[in-house]
Amino acid sequence: LISPLELPRVAYLEHDAVLPCVGNDPYVAPCGAVATSMELYADASKSLVVMQQRSPVTPGKQREFAADLATWAERCKFKEVVVLSGLSAKWRTEQRIGLGFQLCYIASTAGTADGAHPRCEEIGLPRLADEEFGPEARQELRLPPWPLFEALKGSDGGNDVVTFLAFCNEGDNIPDAAAMAQLTAHYLNLLPETPAGQDRPASLQWRMPPSWAHLYGPPPEVGLF
Numbered sequence: 001l002i003s004p005l006e007l008p009r010v011a012y013l014e015h016d017a018v019l020p021c022v023g024n025d026p027y028v029a030p031c032g033a034v035a036t037s038m039e040l041y042a043d044a045s046k047s048l049v050v051m052q053q054r055s056p057v058t059p060g061k062q063r064e065f066a067a068d069l070a071t072w073a074e075r076c077k078f079k080e081v082v083v084l085s086g087l088s089a090k091w092r093t094e095q096r097i098g099l100g101f102q103l104c105y106i107a108s109t110a111g112t113a114d115g116a117h118p119r120c121e122e123i124g125l126p127r128l129a130d131e132e133f134g135p136e137a138r139q140e141l142r143l144p145p146w147p148l149f150e151a152l153k154g155s156d157g158g159n160d161v162v163t164f165l166a167f168c169n170e171g172d173n174i175p176d177a178a179a180m181a182q183l184t185a186h187y188l189n190l191l192p193e194t195p196a197g198q199d200r201p202a203s204l205q206w207r208m209p210p211s212w213a214h215l216y217g218p219p220p221e222v223g224l225f
Contacts, residue, residue: 001181003027003209005190007041007050014038015068017061021054029210046190049078057144066147073152081152082187083163084180085145092167093129102167102176103183104128108153108160117162123186128165162187174215178206 001007018037025032037055042048057065073081089102096102106128107117116127145163152161164183166176185191185204192205 001184002041002050002052004181004204004207005043005046005048005185007043007048009033009039010042011040012036012038013040013051015065017057017065017068018053019055019058024211026209026211047079048188048190049076062144062147063151066151069148070151070154079160081161082184083145083148083152083161084184085163085165086168086173086176087165089167089169096129096167103179104165104167105162106149106165107162108149119187120162123183125164125183125187172216174208174212181206 014036015038021037023035025035035054038051038053041050041052092102096104104126105117105120107120120127145165149161149163164180164187166180168176182204191203
């Protein structure tokens with residue numbers, strides 16, 4: 001989202017539980033400002049604030065970090081919080097595999113007993129099925145995004161929080177990232193207007209961050225073959 005929407009960086013964030021990292025600006029080539037483990041991007045004209053976390057939380061500190069982040073979100077008085085995360089593809093049901101669509105959601109929507117979120121239902125996004133989060137999967141409740149989702153849901157400010165989840169395999173996850181960006185932009189009404197006579201929403205003008213060119217290193221030497 002940050003790259004195609006050209007969101008400017010507005011702040012660096014720091015937390016003791018987040019492992020430090022530093023590098024070149026991933027959105028400016030060949031070089032830009034220093035990038036750190038957590039940064040804030042925003043666009044007032046879109047009423048949008050994006051927090052990007054680049055490094056993991058120290059083991060055993062997930063709940064502490066989640067509680068502090070929920071308190072910060074409450075203090076900032078965000079109207080809604082959307083968490084983007086991945087899930088291991090091993091938890092998919094046969095029905096999910098057959099659908100081919102690997103995105104789903106969970107929400108803390110007030111006033112709905114079954115956890116349905118009106119906007120998600122409107123855009124046709126399926127909920128995470130109970131059978132996709134059975135006893136074995138619940139052993140991972142200490143891992144992202146569950147501590148953050150629970151902390152935001154239980155905050156005193158009553159944050160309306162929805163979490164988008166993508167079932168991912170090991171390997172090239174660029175298509176998963178593009179699908180997640182498209183979904184989030186659709187949900188937040190950030191897409192261009194749908195052309196007349198077209199049922200499907202317009203697509204986000206996807207632009208890969210320059211830093212992604214180095215994801216898999218240089219191509220192999222042709223002479224080797």
